[in-house]
Amino acid sequence: MTRHKQFLPGGRAKEGAYCTDLVVTPRRGPYNPGDIVENDMFNRLKLFPVAYVLCVSSLVMAEARLRPVWIGSESNLFVWTDTCNVYVLREGDAALLIDLGDGSVLDHLGEIGVRRVEWVLFTHHHREQCQGAAKLAAWKPQVAVPEIERALFEEPTRFRKAKPTLGDAYTVHGASYVRPPIESVRLNRTFKDLDVFTWRGREFRCLDTKGNSPGGMSYLWKVDGRWIGFSGDVMLDGAKMHTWFDTEWDYGFAKGLYELISSVSLLQSYAPAYLLPSHGEAVSRATEQLQEYQSKLRTLARLYVRGYEINTFGADDQDTVSKPTSIPDLWQVTPHLYKFKRKDFWPNFGILVADSGHALVFDCGLIGRDLLARSLAALQEQLGLQKIDAVLITHMHGDHFLDVPYLRQKWGAQVWTLQDVAGVCEHPERYDYAAMIPAYQAGFDSLPIDRIFQRGERFEWEGYTFTVDWMPGQTQFGCCIHGQIDGRHIAFTGDNLFGDPADPQQNGHEAVVARNSAIFEEGYIYGAEYLRSLVPDLIVAGHSWVMDRPQQMIERFAVWAHEIRDAYVSLSAEEDYRYMFDPYWVRAEPYRVFVKPGQTVDVTLHVRNFLSRPQKHRIEVHAPRGVNVEPSLLDSSVGPRSSGRFPLKINVPSDTKHGLRIVALDVTVDGKRYGEWFDLIACVAP
Numbered sequence: 001m002t003r004h005k006q007f008l009p010g011g012r013a014k015e016g017a018y019c020t021d022l023v024v025t026p027r028r029g030p031y032n033p034g035d036i037v038e039n040d041m042f043n044r045l046k047l048f049p050v051a052y053v054l055c056v057s058s059l060v061m062a063e064a065r066l067r068p069v070w071i072g073s074e075s076n077l078f079v080w081t082d083t084c085n086v087y088v089l090r091e092g093d094a095a096l097l098i099d100l101g102d103g104s105v106l107d108h109l110g111e112i113g114v115r116r117v118e119w120v121l122f123t124h125h126h127r128e129q130c131q132g133a134a135k136l137a138a139w140k141p142q143v144a145v146p147e148i149e150r151a152l153f154e155e156p157t158r159f160r161k162a163k164p165t166l167g168d169a170y171t172v173h174g175a176s177y178v179r180p181p182i183e184s185v186r187l188n189r190t191f192k193d194l195d196v197f198t199w200r201g202r203e204f205r206c207l208d209t210k211g212n213s214p215g216g217m218s219y220l221w222k223v224d225g226r227w228i229g230f231s232g233d234v235m236l237d238g239a240k241m242h243t244w245f246d247t248e249w250d251y252g253f254a255k256g257l258y259e260l261i262s263s264v265s266l267l268q269s270y271a272p273a274y275l276l277p278s279h280g281e282a283v284s285r286a287t288e289q290l291q292e293y294q295s296k297l298r299t300l301a302r303l304y305v306r307g308y309e310i311n312t313f314g315a316d317d318q319d320t321v322s323k324p325t326s327i328p329d330l331w332q333v334t335p336h337l338y339k340f341k342r343k344d345f346w347p348n349f350g351i352l353v354a355d356s357g358h359a360l361v362f363d364c365g366l367i368g369r370d371l372l373a374r375s376l377a378a379l380q381e382q383l384g385l386q387k388i389d390a391v392l393i394t395h396m397h398g399d400h401f402l403d404v405p406y407l408r409q410k411w412g413a414q415v416w417t418l419q420d421v422a423g424v425c426e427h428p429e430r431y432d433y434a435a436m437i438p439a440y441q442a443g444f445d446s447l448p449i450d451r452i453f454q455r456g457e458r459f460e461w462e463g464y465t466f467t468v469d470w471m472p473g474q475t476q477f478g479c480c481i482h483g484q485i486d487g488r489h490i491a492f493t494g495d496n497l498f499g500d501p502a503d504p505q506q507n508g509h510e511a512v513v514a515r516n517s518a519i520f521e522e523g524y525i526y527g528a529e530y531l532r533s534l535v536p537d538l539i540v541a542g543h544s545w546v547m548d549r550p551q552q553m554i555e556r557f558a559v560w561a562h563e564i565r566d567a568y569v570s571l572s573a574e575e576d577y578r579y580m581f582d583p584y585w586v587r588a589e590p591y592r593v594f595v596k597p598g599q600t601v602d603v604t605l606h607v608r609n610f611l612s613r614p615q616k617h618r619i620e621v622h623a624p625r626g627v628n629v630e631p632s633l634l635d636s637s638v639g640p641r642s643s644g645r646f647p648l649k650i651n652v653p654s655d656t657k658h659g660l661r662i663v664a665l666d667v668t669v670d671g672k673r674y675g676e677w678f679d680l681i682a683c684v685a686p
């Protein structure tokens with residue numbers, strides 16, 4: 001049994017033993033409570049040490065207890081930790097709670113003499129803040145949330161779609177970035193920015209600190225003349241970020257990140273003495289930590305936005321190589337290779353016409369049927385096109401094959417791609433990634449593949465030899481198709497890097513989107529190293545980009561890929577940054593389960609271990625009324641750097657009403673409780 005200190009008022013410490021198998025308390029740099037300077041009246045703030053947090057979350061629940069948090073003259077504040085930190089402010093036998101976690105705090109309030117919960121204030125909607133809300137019914141408190149997140153609490157299923165579209169609220173091209181509770185939470189009040197909430201003489205200033213959540217709020221409270229902030233997920237101790245994937249609100253334009261930086265800056269200007277965050281230790285030296293955090297976030301923001309001209313003069317750099325032909329829209333890249341070019345036009349298309357008149361097309365989308373039909377007819381008449389044998393798909397995004405059904409119908413073209421890309425194109429409904437074909441509402445929801453290549457497989461076609469290989473980058477579901485064309489080594493690379501190779505300011509990287517499934521080791525870092533060793537003479541990328549002599553840009557691209565990964569590492573409180581970056585380390589396949597009343601459907605849970613040692617996972621499946629899941633608890637191990645697969649059965653009783661249900665996956669890894677981070681959707685329909 002390991003022992004650690006229980007902090008008491010006045011700074012005396014008493015040895016106490018609360019927990020078996022306690023991990024050594026990590027000390028994180030200069031922000032340890034022990035560093036609070038003498039004579040600071042706030043040195044009576046005795047912060048719940050991280051050791052305790054680890055202890056509570058290591059499932060030794062019998063010994064879990066409310067911990068006092070001493071702040072100046074305030075001696076009625078406590079913290080409880082399960083899926084998040086729950087702060088309990090007591091007065092007599094009444095209490096106000098900030099956030100709720102899984103609700104187990106309610107079973108312990110009696111220990112500090114609390115009989116009534118008058119208010120619960122939520123900092124934001126994430127499930128790990130409110131997943132125990134159903135337990136509030138017996139306590140009948142008033143519940144308040146940020147006004148911006150009202151609908152996320154009250155109508156959570158509105159934010160999951162059986163069939164997503166590109167423009168759905170709170171999504172990155174159809175993939176949701178909000179994590180609302182599985183059932184609605186009844187509310188009594190909402191707060192707008194700078195509202196003041198008073199409870200038994202204590203005033204809380206409601207501060208809009210969105211960024212990790214679309215309407216995330218901090219509750220600022222003045223104790224002995226200094227601000228204390230209940231700050232939700234704005235920042236964790238050590239100037240760290242709770243999760244990246246909650247802050248990714250768009251397709252690489254950094255809206256969420258910019259909001260977060262603004263919120264950090266605002267909070268910083270209050271010069272708070274302490275922040276009490278939703279996860280981990282209390283934050284002392286809060287102003288300095290916010291400053292450090294802000295500078296890390298600004299570094300990330302610089303690396304994060306695209307590495308080429310976009311929304312400015314990108315069109316000028318798109319292609320400085322190809323030459324006009326007798327067909328105005330079609331330009332010649334090399335003697336046998338053509339593409340579209342016109343002002344401010346970004347389709348996905350390349351066509352290689354062999355001397356025999358047979359052709360291969362590389363991606364086909366965003367052109368429009370009329371222009372495509374006209375151009376192919378002109379190619380037939382003027383440049384000898386006779387037949388399109390196949391269209392090769394570079395990656396899983398729908399905009400790269402919107403016009404493929406036309407090529408199949410009118411030209412008899414087959415569809416070819418790499419094995420890694422094929423499954424996601426053929427069955428997009430099984431996944432929850434950004435920009436999949438159903439979201440485009442193009443009249444088809446999947447793309448059948450006629451020929452599937454293994455990684456590194458070669459094929460011969462009309463005297464050309466091509467290799468199809470795995471090249472992730474912007475997404476893990478991407479490939480590189482390369483070979484000699486007209487005496488040059490040409491690589492078709494999809495949407496990984498764009499730009500003008502001659503401009504030393506550009507590293508070319510496309511959007512960073514965690515919802516493309518794109519951890520850097522299986523994304524941009526891998527892709528950049530791949531291109532480094534491939535040494536192509538010319539890159540024909542997606543969206544009509546052509547990059548001649550790209551070596552120097554590939555070098556800059558590779559340097560950038562490592563730098564941005566390191567920026568996330570510097571922000572991560574996890575042992576491996578991928579836990580806070582990747583929204584898919586626990587995922588259900590299919591993600592959308594279509595089930596009829598009375599039916600049972602099989603689902604596979606994929607659980608990933610990024611570490612180099614085995615991990616124990618405990619996953620509780622939390623289903624709403626009307627959905628049964630077996631087993632409802634998975635206790636398993638996953639080997640080092642690998643994934644486990646676990647079968648689930650989802651059953652819907654025959655009297656279940658039609659509609660969509662959110663099923664949450666409450667995850668604990670090696671004793672660390674994450675809560676309901678992940679979900680799947682059950683779409684109940686006849």
Ligand SMILES: [Zn+2]
Nearest residue numbers: 124126213233
């Ligand atoms: Zn959160």
Ligand SMILES: [Zn+2]
Nearest residue numbers: 395397495542
């Ligand atoms: Zn793409």
